[in-house]
Amino acid sequence: xxxxxxMTREDTMTDWIQLIRAEYHEIPGLHxxxxxxxxxxxxxxxxCEAVLQALEAARFLRRxxxxxxxxx
Numbered sequence: 001x002x003x004x005x006x007m008t009r010e011d012t013m014t015d016w017i018q019l020i021r022a023e024y025h026e027i028p029g030l031h032x033x034x035x036x037x038x039x040x041x042x043x044x045x046x047x048c049e050a051v052l053q054a055l056e057a058a059r060f061l062r063r064x065x066x067x068x069x070x071x072x
Contacts (some may be wrong), residue, residue, distance in 0.1 A: 015042065016051045021060060024071045031068040 020041070024030050032040065038048045052069060055061040062072040 001060065012049055013054070016043065017054055020051060020055065024061070029069045029070075031064065033066075033068050037069065062064065 010071070034048060034052060037043065037052065038045065041048075043051065052061065055069070056063065059072050061069045063069055
């Protein structure tokens, strides 16, 4: 991966994280599974996983027993 494409991916990931955080703030009680997140924001599998992992690591989202992502 070239430096430019890596920067673009990081920038894109940051944008997705900000957008998804905003949606969870705007919609109290929002709970989505990974496939629903992918469909809603038209994310590819790797980007979806990376964004959800980052939001979990930041303790913004947590995963429920049923596999849904909810605001922590």
